[in-house]
Amino acid sequence: MNTLSYGLLAFLARESSSGYDVMLKIQPFWQAKHSQIYPLLAQMEENELLTSYWVKQSEKPDKKIYSITDNGIRKLKEWMYKPLPDPVTRDELSMKTFCMWLTDRDNAIEIIESRKAYFLRRLESFRKMLQKIPEDKRGFGNREFYDYILVQKGIFNATAGLDWCSWVLAMLKEQQAKDSTAHSEQPVPSVNQKI
Incomplete structure:
Protein backbone atom coordinates (compact mmCIF):
# COMPACT_ATOMS: atom_id res chain seq x y z
CA MET A 1 0.00 0.00 0.00
CA ASN A 2 1.19 3.52 -0.73
CA THR A 3 0.98 6.57 1.54
CA LEU A 4 -2.14 7.87 -0.19
CA SER A 5 -3.91 4.58 0.61
CA TYR A 6 -3.11 5.01 4.30
CA GLY A 7 -4.27 8.62 4.13
CA LEU A 8 -7.62 7.54 2.68
CA LEU A 9 -7.97 4.91 5.41
CA ALA A 10 -7.17 7.58 8.01
CA PHE A 11 -9.97 9.86 6.83
CA LEU A 12 -12.42 6.96 6.53
CA ALA A 13 -11.49 5.84 10.06
CA ARG A 14 -12.86 9.17 11.26
CA GLU A 15 -16.03 9.18 9.16
CA SER A 16 -17.64 7.15 6.38
CA SER A 17 -17.55 9.16 3.15
CA SER A 18 -18.00 9.06 -0.59
CA GLY A 19 -14.88 8.97 -2.74
CA TYR A 20 -15.47 12.58 -3.72
CA ASP A 21 -15.86 13.76 -0.11
CA VAL A 22 -12.73 11.95 1.07
CA MET A 23 -10.85 13.49 -1.87
CA LEU A 24 -11.89 16.99 -0.71
CA LYS A 25 -10.89 16.22 2.89
CA ILE A 26 -7.42 14.96 2.00
CA GLN A 27 -6.55 17.79 -0.45
CA PRO A 28 -5.21 20.30 2.11
CA PHE A 29 -2.70 17.71 3.32
CA TRP A 30 -1.97 15.49 0.32
CA GLN A 31 -2.50 16.41 -3.33
CA ALA A 32 -4.35 13.61 -5.11
CA LYS A 33 -6.65 13.39 -8.10
CA HIS A 34 -9.85 11.37 -8.31
CA SER A 35 -8.13 9.21 -10.95
CA GLN A 36 -5.73 8.10 -8.18
CA ILE A 37 -8.26 7.87 -5.37
CA TYR A 38 -11.06 5.78 -6.88
CA PRO A 39 -8.86 2.84 -7.97
CA LEU A 40 -7.28 2.77 -4.48
CA LEU A 41 -10.69 2.73 -2.82
CA ALA A 42 -11.79 -0.15 -5.07
CA GLN A 43 -8.58 -2.05 -4.36
CA MET A 44 -8.90 -1.56 -0.60
CA GLU A 45 -12.51 -2.71 -0.74
CA GLU A 46 -11.40 -5.82 -2.65
CA ASN A 47 -8.76 -6.41 0.07
CA GLU A 48 -11.51 -6.09 2.73
CA LEU A 49 -10.04 -2.95 4.27
CA LEU A 50 -13.21 -1.06 3.32
CA THR A 51 -16.87 -1.80 2.77
CA SER A 52 -19.33 0.29 0.82
CA TYR A 53 -23.00 0.90 0.23
CA TRP A 54 -24.97 3.01 -2.22
CA VAL A 55 -27.05 6.04 -1.28
CA LYS A 56 -29.86 6.92 -3.69
CA GLN A 57 -30.14 10.59 -4.57
CA SER A 58 -33.10 12.09 -6.38
CA GLU A 59 -31.52 14.96 -8.32
CA LYS A 60 -27.94 13.64 -8.51
CA PRO A 61 -26.38 10.32 -9.43
CA ASP A 62 -26.37 7.75 -6.60
CA LYS A 63 -23.23 7.88 -4.48
CA LYS A 64 -21.10 5.14 -2.99
CA ILE A 65 -20.22 5.54 0.70
CA TYR A 66 -17.06 3.85 2.00
CA SER A 67 -16.50 2.71 5.59
CA ILE A 68 -13.36 1.29 7.14
CA THR A 69 -13.43 -2.32 8.37
CA ASP A 70 -11.68 -3.84 11.39
CA ASN A 71 -9.00 -5.07 8.95
CA GLY A 72 -8.60 -1.49 7.71
CA ILE A 73 -8.18 -0.19 11.26
CA ARG A 74 -5.63 -2.92 11.95
CA LYS A 75 -3.69 -2.01 8.77
CA LEU A 76 -3.74 1.67 9.75
CA LYS A 77 -2.44 0.86 13.25
CA GLU A 78 0.39 -1.26 11.77
CA TRP A 79 1.36 1.63 9.49
CA MET A 80 1.63 3.96 12.51
CA TYR A 81 4.53 1.84 13.82
CA LYS A 82 6.49 1.81 10.55
CA PRO A 83 9.53 4.14 10.49
CA LEU A 84 8.82 7.55 9.01
CA PRO A 85 10.79 8.16 5.79
CA ASP A 86 12.40 11.51 4.99
CA PRO A 87 9.96 13.86 3.28
CA VAL A 88 9.93 13.99 -0.51
CA THR A 89 10.29 17.49 -1.92
CA ARG A 90 8.96 17.93 -5.43
CA ASP A 91 8.15 21.55 -6.02
Whole structure:
Protein backbone atom coordinates (compact mmCIF):
# COMPACT_ATOMS: atom_id res chain seq x y z
CA MET A 1 0.00 0.00 0.00
CA ASN A 2 1.19 3.52 -0.73
CA THR A 3 0.98 6.57 1.54
CA LEU A 4 -2.14 7.87 -0.19
CA SER A 5 -3.91 4.58 0.61
CA TYR A 6 -3.11 5.01 4.30
CA GLY A 7 -4.27 8.62 4.13
CA LEU A 8 -7.62 7.54 2.68
CA LEU A 9 -7.97 4.91 5.41
CA ALA A 10 -7.17 7.58 8.01
CA PHE A 11 -9.97 9.86 6.83
CA LEU A 12 -12.42 6.96 6.53
CA ALA A 13 -11.49 5.84 10.06
CA ARG A 14 -12.86 9.17 11.26
CA GLU A 15 -16.03 9.18 9.16
CA SER A 16 -17.64 7.15 6.38
CA SER A 17 -17.55 9.16 3.15
CA SER A 18 -18.00 9.06 -0.59
CA GLY A 19 -14.88 8.97 -2.74
CA TYR A 20 -15.47 12.58 -3.72
CA ASP A 21 -15.86 13.76 -0.11
CA VAL A 22 -12.73 11.95 1.07
CA MET A 23 -10.85 13.49 -1.87
CA LEU A 24 -11.89 16.99 -0.71
CA LYS A 25 -10.89 16.22 2.89
CA ILE A 26 -7.42 14.96 2.00
CA GLN A 27 -6.55 17.79 -0.45
CA PRO A 28 -5.21 20.30 2.11
CA PHE A 29 -2.70 17.71 3.32
CA TRP A 30 -1.97 15.49 0.32
CA GLN A 31 -2.50 16.41 -3.33
CA ALA A 32 -4.35 13.61 -5.11
CA LYS A 33 -6.65 13.39 -8.10
CA HIS A 34 -9.85 11.37 -8.31
CA SER A 35 -8.13 9.21 -10.95
CA GLN A 36 -5.73 8.10 -8.18
CA ILE A 37 -8.26 7.87 -5.37
CA TYR A 38 -11.06 5.78 -6.88
CA PRO A 39 -8.86 2.84 -7.97
CA LEU A 40 -7.28 2.77 -4.48
CA LEU A 41 -10.69 2.73 -2.82
CA ALA A 42 -11.79 -0.15 -5.07
CA GLN A 43 -8.58 -2.05 -4.36
CA MET A 44 -8.90 -1.56 -0.60
CA GLU A 45 -12.51 -2.71 -0.74
CA GLU A 46 -11.40 -5.82 -2.65
CA ASN A 47 -8.76 -6.41 0.07
CA GLU A 48 -11.51 -6.09 2.73
CA LEU A 49 -10.04 -2.95 4.27
CA LEU A 50 -13.21 -1.06 3.32
CA THR A 51 -16.87 -1.80 2.77
CA SER A 52 -19.33 0.29 0.82
CA TYR A 53 -23.00 0.90 0.23
CA TRP A 54 -24.97 3.01 -2.22
CA VAL A 55 -27.05 6.04 -1.28
CA LYS A 56 -29.86 6.92 -3.69
CA GLN A 57 -30.14 10.59 -4.57
CA SER A 58 -33.10 12.09 -6.38
CA GLU A 59 -31.52 14.96 -8.32
CA LYS A 60 -27.94 13.64 -8.51
CA PRO A 61 -26.38 10.32 -9.43
CA ASP A 62 -26.37 7.75 -6.60
CA LYS A 63 -23.23 7.88 -4.48
CA LYS A 64 -21.10 5.14 -2.99
CA ILE A 65 -20.22 5.54 0.70
CA TYR A 66 -17.06 3.85 2.00
CA SER A 67 -16.50 2.71 5.59
CA ILE A 68 -13.36 1.29 7.14
CA THR A 69 -13.43 -2.32 8.37
CA ASP A 70 -11.68 -3.84 11.39
CA ASN A 71 -9.00 -5.07 8.95
CA GLY A 72 -8.60 -1.49 7.71
CA ILE A 73 -8.18 -0.19 11.26
CA ARG A 74 -5.63 -2.92 11.95
CA LYS A 75 -3.69 -2.01 8.77
CA LEU A 76 -3.74 1.67 9.75
CA LYS A 77 -2.44 0.86 13.25
CA GLU A 78 0.39 -1.26 11.77
CA TRP A 79 1.36 1.63 9.49
CA MET A 80 1.63 3.96 12.51
CA TYR A 81 4.53 1.84 13.82
CA LYS A 82 6.49 1.81 10.55
CA PRO A 83 9.53 4.14 10.49
CA LEU A 84 8.82 7.55 9.01
CA PRO A 85 10.79 8.16 5.79
CA ASP A 86 12.40 11.51 4.99
CA PRO A 87 9.96 13.86 3.28
CA VAL A 88 9.93 13.99 -0.51
CA THR A 89 10.29 17.49 -1.92
CA ARG A 90 8.96 17.93 -5.43
CA ASP A 91 8.15 21.55 -6.02
CA GLU A 92 8.32 23.00 -9.51
CA LEU A 93 8.97 26.43 -8.01
CA SER A 94 12.34 25.20 -6.72
CA MET A 95 13.38 24.08 -10.20
CA LYS A 96 12.12 27.31 -11.80
CA THR A 97 13.95 29.35 -9.16
CA PHE A 98 17.12 27.43 -10.01
CA CYS A 99 16.63 28.50 -13.66
CA MET A 100 15.54 32.10 -13.06
CA TRP A 101 18.82 33.42 -14.45
CA LEU A 102 17.41 32.43 -17.86
CA THR A 103 14.37 34.71 -17.67
CA ASP A 104 13.68 38.42 -17.25
CA ARG A 105 12.93 40.04 -13.90
CA ASP A 106 9.25 40.69 -14.71
CA ASN A 107 8.68 36.98 -15.31
CA ALA A 108 10.61 36.08 -12.15
CA ILE A 109 8.39 38.47 -10.18
CA GLU A 110 5.28 36.96 -11.77
CA ILE A 111 6.38 33.43 -10.80
CA ILE A 112 6.96 34.41 -7.17
CA GLU A 113 3.75 36.50 -7.03
CA SER A 114 1.84 33.45 -8.25
CA ARG A 115 3.25 31.29 -5.45
CA LYS A 116 2.61 34.05 -2.90
CA ALA A 117 -1.07 34.06 -3.94
CA TYR A 118 -1.14 30.28 -3.48
CA PHE A 119 0.25 30.57 0.06
CA LEU A 120 -2.31 33.26 0.90
CA ARG A 121 -5.12 30.91 -0.24
CA ARG A 122 -3.62 28.04 1.79
CA LEU A 123 -3.33 30.21 4.87
CA GLU A 124 -6.95 31.32 4.56
CA SER A 125 -8.07 27.71 4.12
CA PHE A 126 -6.15 26.50 7.19
CA ARG A 127 -7.42 29.41 9.30
CA LYS A 128 -11.01 28.45 8.40
CA MET A 129 -10.25 24.87 9.42
CA LEU A 130 -8.79 26.10 12.70
CA GLN A 131 -11.97 28.04 13.50
CA LYS A 132 -13.96 24.80 13.25
CA ILE A 133 -11.91 23.11 16.01
CA PRO A 134 -13.44 24.00 19.40
CA GLU A 135 -10.99 25.59 21.85
CA ASP A 136 -11.85 23.04 24.56
CA LYS A 137 -10.97 20.14 22.21
CA ARG A 138 -7.46 21.37 21.36
CA GLY A 139 -5.76 19.56 24.24
CA PHE A 140 -4.01 16.20 24.29
CA GLY A 141 -6.41 13.33 24.76
CA ASN A 142 -9.03 14.65 22.37
CA ARG A 143 -9.21 13.39 18.79
CA GLU A 144 -9.44 17.02 17.67
CA PHE A 145 -6.03 17.72 19.25
CA TYR A 146 -4.39 15.94 16.32
CA ASP A 147 -6.49 17.94 13.85
CA TYR A 148 -5.39 21.07 15.68
CA ILE A 149 -1.65 20.34 15.51
CA LEU A 150 -1.91 19.24 11.87
CA VAL A 151 -3.76 22.43 10.89
CA GLN A 152 -1.15 24.45 12.81
CA LYS A 153 1.57 22.66 10.82
CA GLY A 154 -0.19 23.77 7.63
CA ILE A 155 -0.36 27.34 8.94
CA PHE A 156 3.35 27.36 9.85
CA ASN A 157 4.33 25.96 6.43
CA ALA A 158 2.13 28.42 4.52
CA THR A 159 3.42 31.32 6.63
CA ALA A 160 7.04 30.29 6.00
CA GLY A 161 6.34 30.03 2.27
CA LEU A 162 4.65 33.42 2.30
CA ASP A 163 7.58 34.98 4.18
CA TRP A 164 10.04 33.52 1.65
CA CYS A 165 8.02 34.86 -1.29
CA SER A 166 7.83 38.31 0.29
CA TRP A 167 11.60 38.26 0.91
CA VAL A 168 12.38 37.28 -2.70
CA LEU A 169 9.92 39.82 -4.12
CA ALA A 170 11.42 42.60 -1.99
CA MET A 171 14.90 41.84 -3.40
CA LEU A 172 13.68 41.60 -7.00
CA LYS A 173 11.67 44.83 -6.76
CA GLU A 174 14.47 46.69 -4.95
CA GLN A 175 16.90 45.75 -7.71
CA GLN A 176 14.28 46.69 -10.30
CA ALA A 177 13.93 50.15 -8.71
CA LYS A 178 17.75 50.62 -8.61
CA ASP A 179 18.05 49.64 -12.27
CA SER A 180 15.22 51.99 -13.19
CA THR A 181 16.85 54.87 -11.28
CA ALA A 182 20.28 54.18 -12.80
CA HIS A 183 18.75 54.11 -16.27
CA SER A 184 16.90 57.41 -15.76
CA GLU A 185 20.11 59.12 -14.50
CA GLN A 186 22.00 58.37 -17.76
CA PRO A 187 22.90 61.63 -19.49
CA VAL A 188 20.78 62.36 -22.53
CA PRO A 189 23.01 63.09 -25.57
CA SER A 190 22.72 66.60 -27.00
CA VAL A 191 21.61 67.16 -30.59
CA ASN A 192 25.18 67.93 -31.69
CA GLN A 193 26.72 65.01 -29.79
CA LYS A 194 27.45 61.80 -31.71
CA ILE A 195 25.77 58.69 -30.36
